[in-house]
Amino acid sequence: MASFRDWLGRVVLGRELMDQVADGRIGSVRNPFSGHPADGLTPQRMAAILRAAANGEPESYFExxxxxxxxxxxxxxxxATRKRSVAQLPISVKAASDSADHQKHAALVQSWIDDxxxxxxxxxxxxxxxxxxxxMETDWQYQRGNMLPRELIWRTQRWFTFDQADGETVLLREGISGEPLAPHKFVIHRHKAKSxxxxRSGIARxxxxxxxFKAFTVKDWAIFCQNFGQPIRIGKYGRGASEAEKDVLWRAVSGIAGDCAAILPREMMIELTEVGSKGTSTDMYERRxxxxxxxxSKLVLGQTTTTDAVSGGHAVSQEHRLVQEDIERADAMILSSTINMQLIRNIVAFNFGPQDQYPTIRIGRPDEVPLKDFADAFSKLAPEGLTADESFLRERMGIPAPKPGAILIGGRKPGPAPEGDVPPPVSKKEQPGKTVHSMFDGLFNKSAHARSTSDDVIDALTSRLDRDAAGAISGMVDEVRTALMQATDLRDAAERIAKLNLSPDGLTEAMARGMALAHLAGQAALVDDLRGSDE
Known part of the structure; x- marks a missing residue:
């Protein structure tokens, strides 16, 4: 059998990798059948089991x-929820670098994961x-010419113990004190809830x-329901009843249901008696x-909303879901680290020899912006010049490229074809101001078909009047502002404004010029129309 070198360069025999060493056998220290220490468990026995586990004998604790x-x-x-939330996450492979050899190593790991x-x-x-x-015991086998794990076999923790020297080194139960584990045959995943x-770090402890204590409560609740969830039957017999008649009466009351029954001498009459205030007692068991x-739920999932309906609405549920996602991410990171250290490096080393760098796997969802936020951001940034490859957008949004001949839905709306280097139209707000002189030239010199519209004339006259009036008004506003800034109170401000000699002559002149220009523009338009009719 061939030998291999592990990722640290040590020689490993292929036979040692392929043989199973931690199987269970009846009659041995690795018994496949477990005990049940939870039967009749008391606080004293619980404390003894936990103390023994902390002192190096964990079998009863694992049971x-x-x-x-x-x-x-x-x-x-x-x-199970916490396990499955991680077990169903995507698994990705990252090559050590872009070199051809490292890409080849990553491809081998990816093919194994795909199995x-x-x-x-x-x-x-x-x-x-x-x-x-x-x-997990690793069953190494040749597959497609490569040495790969064919199966990872779960082995119950009862078949292992810890070295008494350090309390951490895992040993296989064999003999009296246990045996060291065969190199690279086991994947030991440690998942600590505390340091x-x-x-002593599992959440089961x-x-x-x-x-x-919950089991005690449920047991008491069951006894309460059995005894007081139904009425007590009382049978009454007369003084002269014989033993045979008493036996008949007892069988009658005890045969109705349950054990809460009695017989009393009084004419063999049966009454059903209800227990008062039992509703309050039942509520106590349920609440506990x-x-x-x-x-x-807090211990395992870090929150309660995802398992129990509590007040707080959607916002609280969202916050608690974030807590669960944080725990899921941490669990996936610890699991990825174990697999990278104990499996991935040896998969590469056994097939390509020891390397300076190795590919890594990552278990978990990609850290990406939510799809809605991504689409909103891109729709806003694309008009500003942001570009992206269409294949990236399709992959990000999960939309495959259309096949040839497929019926398409959506797409860009057709627009007018560009004509040379014609500049885009400019809005009215961006257009430079036109002088009234140029407007009159247009009215008299252009043909009727090419002349400016009346709206353009009105816009030009309005802009000219606005500029002329603004200058006149600004002069008066400056005088009023100066008076207000120098005033000490409202009375003083009123007196100062009353003393101002505001001259409206500038505004009057601007209004007069505006009206005159409007009159002339109307006359010019009339003359132009008459010329057009003569032609």
């Missing part, structure tokens, strides 16, 4: 964590969220207390169980 996930509906749901070996294993790798770590020893559920 308890699995029991909780099986028995608690809410905990199982939120943990969905990694995708099928992400959910099991994320079992570390609850228990602190997960162990410290791996065995924190959630187990909430689960136990809901509180524990909300605490578990």
């Amino acid at each position: 308890l964590a699995e029991d909780i996930e099986e028995r608690d509906l809410h905990y199982s749901a939120v943990v 969905d070996v990694l995708r099928a294993s992400l959910f099991d790798m994320l079992d570390a969220i609850g228990k602190g770590l997960s162990v 410290g020893l791996t065995i 924190i959630a187990c207390w909430a689960w136990m 169980a809901d509180w524990h559920n909300r605490e578990i």
